[in-house]
Amino acid sequence: MVDPSLLHTFSVDVPSERRRYEGTFTTKKLSIRDLSQVGVRKVQLNGGMHYDRDRPGQGIDAATDELNSMVAHMELALTAAPDWWNLDDITDPAVLTAVYSEVISFENTFLGRGKASGGAGSRVSGQEDSATAQEQAVPTGDNQPVVVEQVQAALEP
Numbered sequence: 001m002v003d004p005s006l007l008h009t010f011s012v013d014v015p016s017e018r019r020r021y022e023g024t025f026t027t028k029k030l031s032i033r034d035l036s037q038v039g040v041r042k043v044q045l046n047g048g049m050h051y052d053r054d055r056p057g058q059g060i061d062a063a064t065d066e067l068n069s070m071v072a073h074m075e076l077a078l079t080a081a082p083d084w085w086n087l088d089d090i091t092d093p094a095v096l097t098a099v100y101s102e103v104i105s106f107e108n109t110f111l112g113r114g115k116a117s118g119g120a121g122s123r124v125s126g127q128e129d130s131a132t133a134q135e136q137a138v139p140t141g142d143n144q145p146v147v148v149e150q151v152q153a154a155l156e157p
Helices: 032-045 062-077 093-107 130-137 148-155
Strands: 007-015 020-028 078-080
Touching (some): 007 093, 020 093, 062 078, 062 093
Antiparallel strands (some): 007 020, 020 078
16 A cells, blocks of 8 residues: 555646546655656557667657656556546547646655756646656666667668
8 A cells, every 4th residue: 555645636627629638636656666667668668669869760759758758657656547547548648748747746746856947837738848757756877779779670671
């Protein structure tokens, strides 16, 4: 059972083209094991690739990498969600970013995280850059290529 002080319940109300997404979520502060699993899950969602801004076209694009980072994080952080929360059915990115923003804002309340960066709200989508949030959540070393040669060979004609 998770310590109640490590849980946060919040509501969202996001109007969309198809419907209005209203509901209550509960998120938890990620444990060390959870943080490790976020990285593993992101690599799975990225198909073993990573984003490398210094080598465009040699991996996954930045937008997909960011999206997969958010999805992986929320898969592990959310402990309760409304019945409509199904990423196979949701088509409006604003819904995803509204929930993710709350999750990251809660995590940033621990140990003063996020105060130097000014928190969420600087991206075009209206949300914090997930790479920045990931760096704030846990210090990591340099990203290493994951089976890059095999993945790139499979992508080439």
